[in-house]
Amino acid sequence: MSNTKTSVTTTSVISDFKEITKMRLSLSVVFSSLAGYLLGVDIVSVKTLILLAFGGYFMVGASNAFNQIIEKDLDALMKRTANRPVPSGRMSVNTAFIIASIFTLLGIIILYSINKQTAMFGAISIFLYACVYTPLKTKTPLAVFVGAIPGAIPFMLGWVAATDNFGIEPGTLFALQFFWQFPHFWAIGWFLFNDYEKAGFFMLPTGKRDKGTAVQIIMYTIWTILVSIIPVFGFTGALSLSIVAAIIVFVLGLGMLYYAFRLFNEMTEKAARQLMLISVLYITLVQIVYVIDKFIG
Structure with missing residues (x-):
């Protein structure tokens, strides 16, 4: 009986740890930073890749843990987040704060061991996410603009x-992931609108699910597509893209744009959810195409 209880406790501790650090989101962020590293490096260092993966995970995990501490009372109001470790009472604020603090220290130390600039950008992303974006979510839709900055740092960080x-190359990678986040987050804000409303979060640019929001989603999707093909024109320094790769990236962008227009036409939660899923697929495939193109070309 005690063995069963221990295994249940261990399982719940692991699942709470995954939840407090938002493991799936953190791993997708690590993927972005590793893609950025592969694009920038001449000779791949496995040691640096591993350091970047762990450092990146700790930084994002810390941001998410601080976020859940700050929003614990609001998370309790939303169906989607009520069962998170802190609002549900399974994890104390003190425990979550210790995890967040240790992760911050480990993240900065590991990234600093790569180089000082990497650690600096990592620290900036934690500060903006926890101290600026999180409090702004209940105040203004402009929170999404602030949140897009730390969200765009990982690709550049690599x-x-x-x-x-830091030059035109990481600046371009930053711009691509920065513009991409608007259709991505606004799609989430659309299909979770009622849940966000309960907690008083302002996630959509117009504050409601209307044509104005849908038009802005389309506009930012177009900006994302334009930025994604800039490297083919040869003025982004060492960051280049072959014509074939640029066409593939452009077609992927048109696919995302199709779903953005679909949301504009249908104005449904289902269309918003589809756009969100397609946006995740889009950014992942674009990063893969960029990396493959570099090593083939």
Whole structure:
């Protein structure tokens, strides 16, 4: 009986740990930073890849843990988040704060061991996410703009980790992931509108599910597509894209744009959910195409 209880406790501790650090989201962020590293590096260092993966995970995990501490009372109001470790009472605020603090320290130390700029951008992302984006969510839809900054740092962070240099190349990677986040987050804000409303979060640009929001989703999707093909024109320094790769990336963008227009036409939660899923697929495939193109070309 005690063995069963221990295994249940262990399982719940692991699942709570995954929840407090938002493991799936954190791993997708790590994927972005590793893609950025592969794009920037001349000779791949497995050691740096591992350091970047762990450092990146700790930084994102810390941001998510701080976020859940700050929003614990609001999370309790939403069906989607009520069962998270802190609002449900399974984990104390103190425990969550210790995890977040240890993760912050580990993340900064590991990223600092790669180079100082990587650690600096990692620290900036934690600060903006926890101290600016999180409090703004209940105040203004502009919170999404602020949140898009730390959200766009990982892709760029990988390049900085590879080169110890911030220039046009990581700037372009940052811009791509920055613009992409608007259709992605607004799609989430659309299909979770009622849940967000309960907690008083302002996630949509117009504050409601209307044509104005749908039009802005289309506009930012177009910006994302335009930024994604800029490297083919040869003025983004060492970040380049072959014509074939640019066409593939452009077609992927048109696929996402199709779902953005579909949301505009249908104005449904289902259409918003489909756009969100397609946006995740889009950014993942674009990063893969960028990396493959570099190593083939």
